Amino acid sequence: MGDFLQLVRxxxxxxxxxxxxxxxxxxxxxxxxxISIMWLSFGGRDTxxxxxxxxxxxxxxxxxxxxxxxxxxASVAEEFTSGTIKLLLIxxxxxxxxxxxxxISILLxxxxxxxxLFLSTLLINWICFGIYSSLDETQQGLLFPGGxxxxxxxxxxxxxxxxxxxxxxxxxxxISTIFRSGGLAIGLSLFLLLGxxxxxxxxxxxxxxxxxxxxxMHLDLTKYIGAxxxxxxxxxWFSLGILxxxxxxxxxxxxxxxxxxxxxx
Amino acid sequence: xxxxxxxxxxxxxxxxxxxxxxxxTLDLPLGEVFGFLGPNGSGKTTTIRMMVGLMSLTxxxxxxxxxxxAKDYEKAIRYVGAIVENPEMYKYLSGYDNLxxxxxxxxxxxxxxVHEVVKLxxxxxxxxxxxxxxxxxxxxxxxVAQAILHKPQLLILxxxxxxxxxxxxxxxxxxxxxxxxxxxxxxxxxxxxxxxxELMCDRVAIIQNGKLIDVRTIRGTGSMTDQSRVIxxxxxxxxAVEALLAAGHSAVPEGGQAIAVETDRDxxxxxxxxxxxxxxxxxxxxxHVKSLEDQFLEVTGxxxxx
Numbered sequence: 033m034g035d036f037l038q039l040v041r042x043x044x045x046x047x048x049x050x051x052x053x054x055x056x057x058x059x060x061x062x063x064x065x066x067i068s069i070m071w072l073s074f075g076g077r078d079t080x081x082x083x084x085x086x087x088x089x090x091x092x093x094x095x096x097x098x099x100x101x102x103x104x105x106a107s108v109a110e111e112f113t114s115g116t117i118k119l120l121l122i123x124x125x126x127x128x129x130x131x132x133x134x135x136i137s138i139l140l141x142x143x144x145x146x147x148x149l150f151l152s153t154l155l156i157n158w159i160c161f162g163i164y165s166s167l168d169e170t171q172q173g174l175l176f177p178g179g180x181x182x183x184x185x186x187x188x189x190x191x192x193x194x195x196x197x198x199x200x201x202x203x204x205x206x207i208s209t210i211f212r213s214g215g216l217a218i219g220l221s222l223f224l225l226l227g228x229x230x231x232x233x234x235x236x237x238x239x240x241x242x243x244x245x246x247x248x249m250h251l252d253l254t255k256y257i258g259a260x261x262x263x264x265x266x267x268x269w270f271s272l273g274i275l276x277x278x279x280x281x282x283x284x285x286x287x288x289x290x291x292x293x294x295x296x297x
Numbered sequence: 298x299x300x301x302x303x304x305x306x307x308x309x310x311x312x313x314x315x316x317x318x319x320x321x322t323l324d325l326p327l328g329e330v331f332g333f334l335g336p337n338g339s340g341k342t343t344t345i346r347m348m349v350g351l352m353s354l355t356x357x358x359x360x361x362x363x364x365x366x367a368k369d370y371e372k373a374i375r376y377v378g379a380i381v382e383n384p385e386m387y388k389y390l391s392g393y394d395n396l397x398x399x400x401x402x403x404x405x406x407x408x409x410x411v412h413e414v415v416k417l418x419x420x421x422x423x424x425x426x427x428x429x430x431x432x433x434x435x436x437x438x439x440x441v442a443q444a445i446l447h448k449p450q451l452l453i454l455x456x457x458x459x460x461x462x463x464x465x466x467x468x469x470x471x472x473x474x475x476x477x478x479x480x481x482x483x484x485x486x487x488x489x490x491x492x493x494x495e496l497m498c499d500r501v502a503i504i505q506n507g508k509l510i511d512v513r514t515i516r517g518t519g520s521m522t523d524q525s526r527v528i529x530x531x532x533x534x535x536x537a538v539e540a541l542l543a544a545g546h547s548a549v550p551e552g553g554q555a556i557a558v559e560t561d562r563d564x565x566x567x568x569x570x571x572x573x574x575x576x577x578x579x580x581x582x583x584x585h586v587k588s589l590e591d592q593f594l595e596v597t598g599x600x601x602x603x
Binding site: 042 | 346349350352353370383386387398399404
């Protein structure tokens with residue numbers, strides 16, 4: 033049959049030919065710039081660039097996740113609301129592959145944002161604070177546990193964050209496919225992500241076994257950098273296992289529903 | 298008999314216990330414009346959705362060029378180009394990007410072919426503009442363009458004249474005839490506009506409440522032996538009726554200055570000669586052809602369409 037990469041190219045075209053995707057990327061980079069400039073004007077040049085990078089990454093990854101969820105939610109739902117799904121599906125491609133091409137293009141968009149964020153914070157803060165201003169011992173231990181060098185730490189930080197991002201985006205993609213409503217998918221994913229995430233801290237104090245199996249107890253993997261087991265009993269492999277299980281369920285449900293559905297309206 | 302390009306065999310669709318399509322069986326040969334006519338809600342669009350695999354079949358089978366649409370979708374759909382309901386395009390992309398999008402999904406469609414199709418539907422001037430700025434007629438043309446891009450053997454158009462102006466409708470009609478007669482493809486057109494179908498199609502299937510009621514040939518009627526109703530205008534209708542009855546014809550007064558006779562073409566000539574030689578003044582003779590609308594109302598029991 034045909035070339036599957038062409039399908040991914042199509043989906044990419046549908047993302048990057050819209051100005052909103054570029055506006056999102058611009059906002060992300062502009063925010064990094066803004067924080068650095070504010071830091072510079074209030075705190076002076078006396079800070080380490082790594083301290084600023086770490087703070088910016090923490091804040092802006094929330095923004096990045098929101099943007100990725102928006103794109104993921106739009107991908108399938110918009111095809112349904114605009115009716116273009118009909119013309120998309122009557123081609124010599126199975127629905128599985130059409131959906132896969134969409135999913136890949138969404139993941140690529142998330143990856144592109146992460147790369148843009150990483151490189152822009154690195155560059156901006158290098159210019160603003162200089163590469164040589166290093167941390168003293170106590171700061172180093174506080175900001176970058178595990179004693180690794182800051183660059184290696186940030187790479188690991190992004191790696192952990194990307195794993196959570198994939199799971200979150202997959203959740204939004206699933207809601208978007210099942211309910212065919214972009215608004216619902218965005219709203220529900222972000223509610224679960226931001227709202228429940230805070231609520232979950234409270235839940236953590238309760239002593240029920242099932243709480244350990246909630247998705248939202250495991251979305252923050254960055255706490256495992258430097259130590260795969262924590263004092264509260266959680267450990268990296270258990271968290272990854274839970275995330276993996278949810279991921280498989282999300283993917284299976286999404287593909288099942290998309291394949292089964294009668295396309296009406 | 299040539300192998301039909303599409304075979305619908307006992308196709309049924311039930312949704313939640315309600316039967317929407319009931320044992321539909323239909324064969325479409327190549328080289329014909331086939332009309333699918335029915336009141337709103339009769340199941341036209343559902344049938345089309347099943348033919349292109351957007352909806353599953355509850356029972357039965359649809360074969361396109363011998364490939365089952367349910368079991369061998371990727372092979373079967375290759376022969377099909379379609380517009381289902383409105384030609385919905387990506388509004389934020391240009392017309393050209395929309396076509397490129399569909400061209401990428403089928404191997405072997407060259408840039409040249411895309412330009413050729415654009416020219417064919419007459420969109421050269423606006424193809425680089427965003428679809429958002431297109432009129433409904435232009436979107437319809439773009440819809441046709443994406444449907445014929447890969448030279449399908451079966452073209453399915455759902456209400457294709459929606460939103461077209463009279464000139465556009467005529468152009469589409471002529472184009473569909475060219476496609477079916479010269480390129481030999483099968484065109485399947487659904488509509489509830491009777492006059493439109495009469496001008497466009499070779500054959501028409503009439504569907505009501507999900508059941509196939511009738512298939513009629515539209516072109517090629519009116520052979521020498523066909524009985525039809527002939528209206529004759531004369532100066533003395535009463536006398537003319539009597540004279541014809543005396544000669545063995547079944548004539549009735551039609552009101553005003555006219556009489557009506559059930560006869561064939563030869564009979565019409567004979568009656569004319571008889572009337573003239575008997576001294577009647579014949580002002581006019583016309584054959585009353587039943588329009589598709591009459592036929593349609595006859596078979597659907599006069600249910601309102603619209």
